[in-house]
Amino acid sequence: MWLMGQGGSYGVAPWGDRTAEGTNTYTDYPTTGVTRHYEFNITREVIAPDGYQKSVLLVNGQFPGPLVEANWGDYIEVKVNNHIVDEEEGTSMHWHGFLQHDTPWMDGTPGVSQCPIAPGKSFTYKLHASLYGTTWYHAHYSGQYAGGLFGPTVVYGPNHVDYDTDLGPVMVSDWWHKDYHSVIEDIMAPGFRGQTISDNNLIQGKMIFNCSMVEMNDKTPCHNHAGIAKFRFQKGKTHRLRFINTGSQGTERISIDGHTMTVIANDFTPIVPYDTKVIILGTGQRVDVIVKADAGKKESAFWLRATLSPCSVAKQHFAQAAIFYDDADENELPDSKAWPDEDPNTCANEELYLTQPLYPIKVPEPSFNQEMDVGVIVNETDHFLWTFDGYTPRVDYNHPSLLAAKEGGLKKFGSDVGIYDYGSNSSIRINIWNPLIAPHPMHAHGVEMYILSQGPGKWDGSTITNPDNPLRRDVHMVQGGGHLVVQIDTWNTGLWAFHCHIAWHAAQGFFTQLMFGSHEIADLQIPDSIYQTCREWDAFTSRTVVDQIDSGI
Known part of the structure; x- marks a missing residue:
């Protein structure tokens, strides 16, 4: 299935002769030359979706937000207008699962890839649909998406059933x-x-x-x-x-x-x-x-x-x-x-042996192995916080880490941001050990993870499910008292959030940032619209105190 209005002969797919079975979508993806245009107006309104009346944030007055559609290989352009002016709140929009090839500044994570969109201001996202299937968009500013600021996305591509x-x-x-x-x-x-x-x-x-x-x-x-x-x-x-x-x-x-x-x-x-x-x-x-x-x-x-x-x-x-x-x-x-x-x-996902990608990719030998434990702390002010590999980061909305890396490298980062610079490593294997009872859906921005092992207890260090063709996805569960082993190829230059997708856990510091291609970040051609958004945010925060009581993402 594809959208109406495509060029070419009837019956010819916009993605050409690429098939689900025969195409490595990470290296071979189309560019159709078509851009799908959308405009989002973010407002605060009162609705009662289940009968209980509450104040929410909406896209174009809709809950959930409107469907975004494109074909594999299209560009998607969305102008986001922040009309949250009653209580003056910033916002941003994350395009969940999109790899953002060569555009890490379009990821929509405030404090990481951009400054928030100031009240009364706008920002236009443009992203390439290099993968196809089902996903969604959502706010990534504090817990906003839990208040209604999300909607679905479908990128149509070849069918295999x-x-x-x-x-x-x-x-x-x-x-x-x-x-x-x-x-x-x-x-x-x-x-x-x-x-x-x-x-x-x-x-x-x-x-x-x-x-x-x-x-x-x-x-x-x-x-x-x-x-x-x-x-x-x-x-x-x-x-x-x-x-x-x-x-x-x-x-x-x-x-x-x-x-x-x-x-x-x-x-x-x-x-x-x-x-x-x-x-x-x-x-x-x-x-x-x-x-x-x-x-x-x-x-x-x-x-x-x-x-x-x-x-x-x-x-x-x-x-x-x-x-x-x-x-x-x-x-x-x-x-x-x-x-x-x-x-x-257990809140664990299905057994990994059930889920085999249609296009097989063998997991490469990792160039770096890392253990990242889940933990909790109570700090000196009696606040309960999550830790990930010992860190409880907090972003700086006025100084996104991608821009800071481009301008001066790691010397500009404080000790509380939890950024990992993987240098020249090509593929990193991360062993997540969760000794606590709560499960966590682990989401990596800008990548598709190889899912190598899951289960109760610690990983034995040897067992990999389907090593010749492991499942690949951008979110996977680590169960309470269990482990999750993932591997990530580092070809996608940028800084990418890696976090628990439970909104409240991320707010309490359960995230970190992965830096890929650090030697190339200084050469990124970041558009002025990103810097303009920061100038507008700086102007807003110079007259308004932002009530950032959590991690910010």
């Missing part, structure tokens, strides 16, 4: 009734030792909340007649669904009553198809599936279920959407039964 209908992105997310800044204030308060608890779980930004669970002293309007998401299946046809976990904390277990799902992609990586009843999504992860509408003759409506795993604490942990066959009455909700699901409560 036939299907009849693309139903598009299906976003699942936990949901807080407190605004995101209040949650940040809670977790960053002296004496905090607990765990944040979400209030609800949503599919496509919808789910009914049981208003009887609202605390007695909470006078916020709440009603029990919020809607649910609905989808249509055509009987006998196959349907593609693009699941995205756009949540802030929870690991989702997704199933469709009476239907088997065929998994065809993890994040931006097409994989050898396999069948399953349940898929597992940590925050930031995506899984594409094919589903055939071939359930029993009597039923014509079924529940799509997204359930937060018990390792993700929530008041209301389940969400449901209705799937109706073409002959079903949408006024009659499904009464289908859920598949049995024995959740091991």
Whole structure:
């Protein structure tokens, strides 16, 4: 499938004769010459997606935000206008999973690749769709995306499994009734030792909340007649669904009553198809599936279920959407039964042997091995913070590390930023040991990680799953009391955030920065628009004190 308006003859794909099975997308990707233009207006508004009224941040007044579409090889250009002027707050937009070949300043991570967009100002992102599949965009300024500032992205490319209908992105997310800044204030308060608890779980930004669970002293309007998401299946046809976990904390277990799902992609990586009843999504992860509408003759409506795993604490942990066959009455909700699901409560992803990339790449010998342990500290002011390899970094919005590296190298960095300069190393292997009970979805910007090993306990140092063709993706779970071993090729010059994608953990310092090609950063031709954004941010902060109580990302 590709967008209308492409040049060339009918039936000729914009990406030419490249196929999913035969193309290394990291080295061979098209440039179509087409640019897809979008404009985002960021505003603060009041909505009640689950019946509970709250203040949120929206893109073009929509929750979730509008779909961004492109073909493999297109450019995507998005002008972001910051209209958060009531309480004067900066923002930025991260294009999750995009590699940003030769444009690391377009990654959208404030304090790393850019200064925030000041209130009343604009910035235009332009990125090359060098990978294809399903992803999303989201704010990366403190916890803003937990307050509604996100939306889906689809880059159409070659298919390796036939299907009849693309139903598009299906976003699942936990949901807080407190605004995101209040949650940040809670977790960053002296004496905090607990765990944040979400209030609800949503599919496509919808789910009914049981208003009887609202605390007695909470006078916020709440009603029990919020809607649910609905989808249509055509009987006998196959349907593609693009699941995205756009949540802030929870690991989702997704199933469709009476239907088997065929998994065809993890994040931006097409994989050898396999069948399953349940898929597992940590925050930031995506899984594409094919589903055939071939359930029993009597039923014509079924529940799509997204359930937060018990390792993700929530008041209301389940969400449901209705799937109706073409002959079903949408006024009659499904009464289908859920598949049995024995959740091991580890929040680990599926076994690695199941997930083999369609285009095989053998993991290279690492030129550098590194151990990065997960930990916690309570500092001298009684604040609970996460550590990653002993660091608890905090970004400087006024001095992004990419610009600082270009101007003067590491001598300009303080000791609290956690930047790793890998110099001339070509491929680094990182062994993450998580001795604590909480799981973490680990996300690397600007790269696709080889996922080499996962499981309980420490890595034995030898076992690699599918060494000739390991899974590649940009987010993967490390379970509580377990390990995750990844490898990253360092060809993509720039500074890239590497962090837990739980919004509250990142806010508490669970991130670091990976510097690739440090000897080339001084020669980067960074556009003036990046420096202009910093000049505007400097002007804003010269008259306003920014309430940065967390790490900033």
